[in-house]
Amino acid sequence: MIKVDYDFAGICENNELQNLEKEILNSHELIMNANGAGNDFLGWRDLPLQIDCVADIQNVARALREKNDIFVVIGIGGSYLGARAVIEALSSAFANLMSKKNSPIILYAGENLSEDYMVDLLEVLKTKDYSLCVISKSGTTTEPAIAFRILKKELEEKYGKEEAKNRIIAITDKSKGALRGLATENGYKTFEIKDDVGGRFSVLTPVGLLPIAVAGFDIEKILQGAKEIREVLINNKSMTNPAWKYAAFRNLLYAKGKKIDVFLSYLPSLQYLSRWWQQLFGESEGKNGKGLFPVCLLNTTDLHSMGQYIQEGERIMFETILQVENSNKNVEIPFDKDNKDGLNYLLSHSLNEINLVALQATRQAHLSGGVAQVRISVERVNEKILGAILYFFEFSCALSAYTLKVNPFNQPGVEAYKNNMFDLLGKNK
Ligand code: PA5
Numbered sequence: 001m002i003k004v005d006y007d008f009a010g011i012c013e014n015n016e017l018q019n020l021e022k023e024i025l026n027s028h029e030l031i032m033n034a035n036g037a038g039n040d041f042l043g044w045r046d047l048p049l050q051i052d053c054v055a056d057i058q059n060v061a062r063a064l065r066e067k068n069d070i071f072v073v074i075g076i077g078g079s080y081l082g083a084r085a086v087i088e089a090l091s092s093a094f095a096n097l098m099s100k101k102n103s104p105i106i107l108y109a110g111e112n113l114s115e116d117y118m119v120d121l122l123e124v125l126k127t128k129d130y131s132l133c134v135i136s137k138s139g140t141t142t143e144p145a146i147a148f149r150i151l152k153k154e155l156e157e158k159y160g161k162e163e164a165k166n167r168i169i170a171i172t173d174k175s176k177g178a179l180r181g182l183a184t185e186n187g188y189k190t191f192e193i194k195d196d197v198g199g200r201f202s203v204l205t206p207v208g209l210l211p212i213a214v215a216g217f218d219i220e221k222i223l224q225g226a227k228e229i230r231e232v233l234i235n236n237k238s239m240t241n242p243a244w245k246y247a248a249f250r251n252l253l254y255a256k257g258k259k260i261d262v263f264l265s266y267l268p269s270l271q272y273l274s275r276w277w278q279q280l281f282g283e284s285e286g287k288n289g290k291g292l293f294p295v296c297l298l299n300t301t302d303l304h305s306m307g308q309y310i311q312e313g314e315r316i317m318f319e320t321i322l323q324v325e326n327s328n329k330n331v332e333i334p335f336d337k338d339n340k341d342g343l344n345y346l347l348s349h350s351l352n353e354i355n356l357v358a359l360q361a362t363r364q365a366h367l368s369g370g371v372a373q374v375r376i377s378v379e380r381v382n383e384k385i386l387g388a389i390l391y392f393f394e395f396s397c398a399l400s401a402y403t404l405k406v407n408p409f410n411q412p413g414v415e416a417y418k419n420n421m422f423d424l425l426g427k428n429k
Contacts, residue, residue, distance in 0.1 A: 002377070002389065009370050025237060044394055049227060051204065057191070065103060073133050075108075081272065093268060110144030133169045135207050139176065165188060222386060245374070251403045264298075311366065326379060
């Protein structure tokens with residue numbers, strides 16, 4: 001389902017990757033035997049086999065689809081990126097302009113503190129039927145908490161307190177945090193985030209699955225894709241394991257002084273998958289003064305903004321390329337008898353073929369510019385393959401971070417800005 005190949009652009013030899021086999025095996029064993037740093041956060045590893053609330057999620061999602069024009073997902077970081085990654089990958093690029101019966105538009109809040117954004121959202125919600133899904137593992141994160149307070153007040157004013165309760169779903173810790181307290185007190189429908197699953201590894205829990213199901217996508221297929229790739233990744237203890245290859249490649253290039261991992265996708269629908277990847281790797285590896293800096297670009301769009309730097313700027317990066325072989329929709333390039341734009345030579349190609357030629361041409365150009373590349377290829381974008389991609393990156397990330405000798409599952413650095421903010425706002429006075 002997922003193929004990984006690479007080209008070192010002359011920076012390293014193939015045997016150097018093979019030499020990392022022992023270290024990657026060690027990282028693999030830390031994941032499987034749960035004896036590495038952060039071992040109380042390994043719940044994600046077996047989620048595709050263990051998730052026990054699929055039917056409940058599907059029932060709740062069905063009811064929400066029937067009664068809403070809009071479904072607002074409130075969360076930040078790992079509490080919204082996974083859902084948004086999958087929903088945008090599978091939706092029409094213009095889904096928000098096409099209202100369909102029993103198919104609410106998904107909007108997001110609590111992932112920024114913009115007052116204008118909030119007022120614009122309230123304006124849109126005024127004339128629509130909507131429900132709120134508030135997601136926070138800790139139940140205390142400021143951005144979603146503020147958004148929820150504002151949106152809940154509007155919801156209660158519109159529908160009255162009783163009906164508003166039926167239009168709020170809370171996804172949070174089973175007992176801790178202010179959100180759990182609010183949910184219990186008001187009797188909201190809740191889903192639990194297990195103690196051993198961290199935010200950025202939570203897309204295959206209700207955190208990701210409920211919004212994805214409300215958007216109308218098949219969560220069983222997503223879990224099936226994750227389950228199938230899991231079998232491959234946990235059982236193959238050799239450099240033919242695609243996650244081993246990716247983790248080894250990243251660590252090797254990092255050791256050679258390449259400090260930036262540029263994630264390239266060629267489909268606008270994958271922009272949020274790229275951002276989910278960025279958070280997963282950035283928050284898992286960037287600590288103790290170490291870690292690759294993950295950046296995501298969208299081609300061919302960004303070839304006209306960042307292409308110059310990648311081709312000829314400082315040689316500090318390598319590329320992770322996500323290659324999708326087939327499109328799901330087709331459009332013909334029309335014949336023009338006058339051919340004034342000179343494009344008739346393209347008639348034998350589909351638009352997707354031309355996009356893939358752009359990918360190939362860019363690979364050749366960047367390789368000649370000394371940029372090493374690891375390519376992750378999938379056949380197409382659908383629920384099953386997305387499930388596999390998500391699990392593949394989670395497993396690779398844990399392997400890669402352990403090989404770098406950091407705890408993949410904590411994020412102590414995030415507290416610094418929060419504490420300053422609380423001081424500045426006078427929270428603790
Ligand atoms: O990956 C993580 O753990 C973080 O990005 C969190 O998901 C993010 O900070 C939001 O936290 P919470 O779900 O507790 O509101």
